[in-house]
Amino acid sequence: MPAQTHQHRFDALTADAMRAGGSWKWSRPGLDAHGRGLIGAFVAEMDFPPSDAVADAVRDSVVQNRFGYLSDAWVADLADAFSSFWSDRFGWSVDPERVRPVPDVMTAFVATIEHFTPPGTPVLLPTPAYMPFLTVPGRLGRELVPVPMAPASGPSSRWALDLDALDAAFTATGSKLLVLTNPHNPTGRVLTEAELAAVTALVDRHGARVFADEIHAPLTFDGRVHRPYAATSEVAAAHTVTATSASKAWNLPGLKCGQVVLSDAASAERWAEVGYLPEHGTATPGVLASTAAYTHGREWLDEVLDYLDGNRALLRDADLPGLGVTVPEGTYLAWLDGTGLDLDEPPAAYLAREAGVVLTDGAACGSPGGMRFNLAMARPVLSEALDRLGAALRA
The missing domain is CATH 3.40.640.10 (Type I PLP-dependent aspartate aminotransferase-like (Major domain))
Structure with a gap:
């Protein structure tokens, strides 16, 4: 993953803190196949604190x-x-x-x-x-x-x-x-x-x-x-x-x-x-x-948009072999196409187990084999999620 050029206040939001917060996005219980906590990337909400x-x-x-x-x-x-x-x-x-x-x-x-x-x-x-x-x-x-x-x-x-x-x-x-x-x-x-x-x-x-x-x-x-x-x-x-x-x-x-x-x-x-x-x-x-x-809240919104744009860049540069990646023009939701993977199960199920990243199964969106990926998380957490996905896809 590209090196961080500066520390943004959102970067301090850790996965552990999100899990402790208790929202649905981070409340799925269990660990992945490697004993790691799960990263919530399926529900369409942001992890960032509210505007003042x-x-x-x-x-x-x-x-x-x-x-x-x-x-x-x-x-x-x-x-x-x-x-x-x-x-x-x-x-x-x-x-x-x-x-x-x-x-x-x-x-x-x-x-x-x-x-x-x-x-x-x-x-x-x-x-x-x-x-x-x-x-x-x-x-x-x-x-x-x-x-x-x-x-x-x-x-x-x-x-x-x-x-x-x-x-x-x-x-x-x-x-x-x-x-x-x-x-x-x-x-x-x-x-x-x-x-x-x-x-x-x-x-x-x-x-x-x-x-x-x-x-x-x-x-x-x-x-x-x-x-x-x-x-x-x-x-x-x-x-x-x-x-x-x-x-x-x-x-x-x-x-x-x-x-x-x-x-x-x-x-x-x-x-x-x-x-x-x-x-x-x-x-x-x-x-x-x-x-x-x-x-x-317009100043806060503009700050969030700038941060999300950096997350889009992180996804664009990620090494995710076998996946088709659609970087969003709008929203903070990316679409991953896993139909080319040679799997005996839905790609979202495989990646939840092997990477510990919980994505929305494309079948629920009417497109089996695809996955919805929420990018609206702290950039270090997103970087970890992308590293995990890449490793699972190369395994």
Whole structure:
């Protein structure tokens, strides 16, 4: 691994400290085949401590006894902070009246299926995908139609939506909903405006809707800037429900606060009719912390992005024989292709046992043989994880 050029404060976060912290990402029990503690690299959360603004907001919620149900004023503060951040960062001027709180993106997904699509119609999902997107439609009595993306085929290639396959799937199934995750979990793609325009034309031609999961929007690299799908055209805005959260960019998943953006009048009216239950359960401390993140957490976010960029470089230079490696353009999630390995078991299972690095099995993402790898850990821990993976692959 390349030598560290300077010590960053995040470098002091050890694997032992993470295990002692008790989060799901680090709570898998046991040791690997060599007696080493396991390194958690599967759950999509960061190991880094929160921004001062977020920590202060959570402390203030305790001191000021802000544990009651959400007030309209707190919801309005969140909507204003969200709209200001998204306007400044992404150029999308969202009417705060169209921004509503939900506990998380998956709550918004369920509501979109139930209230914005015809009963019984299937859901189209490009794969690989965030794991719950593959299972939630079935729990709601809907068919899930996976549509494989066109995979990266070399170091300079990129995963891409297969528009012809999506077109055929719309025609064959009568689906009225496409799940569009951008930046993409788990391949790390940041879609271009041209790609988004092609999606708009496709969805409009089939009279369908888009559920736009943009939870990783602030996490982009190499000069790329997230472009909100609903902001690309009036046509896109009219058929989109956008869901996002501060939870990924500021590491707040346990505080249970997301945002839904209704980008056309008809959707906003529909949400006003059905939104009570999806909104109910949004955590007051999460709303206050998210408001603080959007308003005062930008310097911390930029520091994290710089640190994550260094972790991306570490992955790019790693010696991982036999694996296809997709370094993310956005998110902190890399995709590893282990389909070329000569194994009698899923690569994720082999590497958990032999390297002690716990990755997300690609089968859970709809792409067996692949693996999702979370890079958002202290760089010395990531360096150890990559060394372990390389040694296991060379064994």
